[in-house]
Amino acid sequence: xGCKCANSPEEEEEIQKNALENGNEENNDNDYNKTFKNNENxxxxxxxxNQEKEEKNNQQNxxxxxxxxxxxxxxxxxxxxxxxxxxxYEDYPEKMVELINNIRGDxxxxxxxxxxxxxxxxxxxxxxxxxxxxxxxxxKVKVALNRGEDAFREAAEYLRTLTPLPPLAFSSEKCIPxxxxxxxxxxxxxxxxxxxxxxxxxxxxVFFKDLVKIPEVSGLLMIVDDTNKNVxxxxxxxxxxxxxxxxxxxxxxxxxxxxxxxxxR
Numbered sequence: 001x002g003c004k005c006a007n008s009p010e011e012e013e014e015i016q017k018n019a020l021e022n023g024n025e026e027n028n029d030n031d032y033n034k035t036f037k038n039n040e041n042x043x044x045x046x047x048x049x050n051q052e053k054e055e056k057n058n059q060q061n062x063x064x065x066x067x068x069x070x071x072x073x074x075x076x077x078x079x080x081x082x083x084x085x086x087x088x089y090e091d092y093p094e095k096m097v098e099l100i101n102n103i104r105g106d107x108x109x110x111x112x113x114x115x116x117x118x119x120x121x122x123x124x125x126x127x128x129x130x131x132x133x134x135x136x137x138x139x140k141v142k143v144a145l146n147r148g149e150d151a152f153r154e155a156a157e158y159l160r161t162l163t164p165l166p167p168l169a170f171s172s173e174k175c176i177p178x179x180x181x182x183x184x185x186x187x188x189x190x191x192x193x194x195x196x197x198x199x200x201x202x203x204x205x206v207f208f209k210d211l212v213k214i215p216e217v218s219g220l221l222m223i224v225d226d227t228n229k230n231v232x233x234x235x236x237x238x239x240x241x242x243x244x245x246x247x248x249x250x251x252x253x254x255x256x257x258x259x260x261x262x263x264x265r
Contacts, residue, residue, distance in 0.1 A: 092215060092259060093248035093249060093259075096215050096219065097168065097246055099216065100219060104239065105165065105167060107162040107163075107164065108159060108162070111156040111159035113220070114152050114155055115153070121137055121138075121145065121149055137221065139217070141212070143212065143221060155223055155226075174204060175249040175262070176194050176198065176260040177194050178249050179253055181253065182256075185258065191260065204264050206262070206263045207260065208261050209260050211258055213250075218259075237263055240263070244264070245263065246262070248261055
């Protein structure tokens with residue numbers, strides 16, 4: 001499953017950024033973790049403990065979100081050729097809704113894609129500590145993983161137990177307002193505050209953020225759900241038969257890509 005090889009400084013920096021973006025706690029000695037403790041990346045309105053941890057952990061600045069490559073690793077009759085990127089990824093919300101609904105409509109087909117994607121899991125040594133071997137998902141973008149192949153296979157097996165689910169309907173009124181500037185982006189309370197403001201006007205049952213701008217990689221890693229401490233919550237949300245509506249909002253703030261997702265019954 002990949003080779004153990006030394007990384008260039010640029011590659012090492014990129015993998016550390018992705019580890020932070022996805023709530024992975026394994027790189028505790030790098031410079032980013034000295035100023036920014038990892039967020040849990042997944043918030044739920046009924047998960048007060050998780051939200052409080054989010055606020056406590058994210059008090060400092062984070063240097064995140066600078067992957068400028070395009071992933072081309074997923075090829076399947078039901079899913080390929082859907083995600084040719086446009087300028088500045090302005091079609092991300094549309095493609096994410098399309099991808100999520102394709103997964104819901106054909107979970108067994110997407111299980112095949114997950115298994116095919118195992119070949120993109122690699123082991124790489126920490127440049128500062130060669131004895132520390134990291135697991136990453138690497139296909140023109142690097143994302144740090146916790147368990148790797150086992151998590152991918154478990155996710156695929158779970159999808160094979162499912163019957164097709166109805167599609168989620170996109171709702172513009174459920175799209176959570178995005179940060180306007182870097183200060184808001186770095187504010188650990190911003191997302192929850194925006195949802196709280198929306199509660200009087202519309203129902204939102206689950207919400208979370210993502211920082212992977214390539215739709216097929218983002219969707220894949222949400223289903224595998226091996227990049228944060230709340231393992232299984234994103235997958236259960238995307239595959240929840242009781243949910244009916246989805247809101248997706250995304251943008252670049254400087255070089256950082258951020259997307260907000262919301263789901264409701």
